[in-house]
Amino acid sequence: AAAISNLAVNNQAVKNKLRMEGGLQALVDLMRRACSEDDAFAVGTAAAALRNAVTSNVENRAGVTALDCIKVSITAVSSFSSNLDCTVQLLSLFNNLFLDNPAAKERMVEEKGLQ
Numbered sequence: 001a002a003a004i005s006n007l008a009v010n011n012q013a014v015k016n017k018l019r020m021e022g023g024l025q026a027l028v029d030l031m032r033r034a035c036s037e038d039d040a041f042a043v044g045t046a047a048a049a050l051r052n053a054v055t056s057n058v059e060n061r062a063g064v065t066a067l068d069c070i071k072v073s074i075t076a077v078s079s080f081s082s083n084l085d086c087t088v089q090l091l092s093l094f095n096n097l098f099l100d101n102p103a104a105k106e107r108m109v110e111e112k113g114l115q
Helices: 002-008 012-020 025-034 040-054 058-066 069-079 084-098 102-110
Strands: none
Touching: 002 012, 002 040, 002 069, 012 025, 012 040, 012 058, 012 084, 025 040, 025 058, 025 069, 040 058, 040 069, 040 084, 058 069, 058 084, 058 102, 069 084
């Protein structure tokens, strides 16, 4: 996930390839597994990769919103709130995901992430 995060910075071709080849789903799945295994490092790294994948990419923001990413991320914030590095990555993901994305904001409310 760390390598994907680095490759996706300012690289639309990599971001698009991630979406088209199922990489966004794989990162969400990694975050879900890492939550269940209490692995804050893996959660934070997957969140950073997703953050970079959605930055300046409307299609990826829509794709990640359609996945279970918001629900998984809410769970991760609750589970790892004492881990500053992980929490910063998750909140940065939310910040980039919600930019010009009303569907993501609606999904956050539906998942009761604003309590």
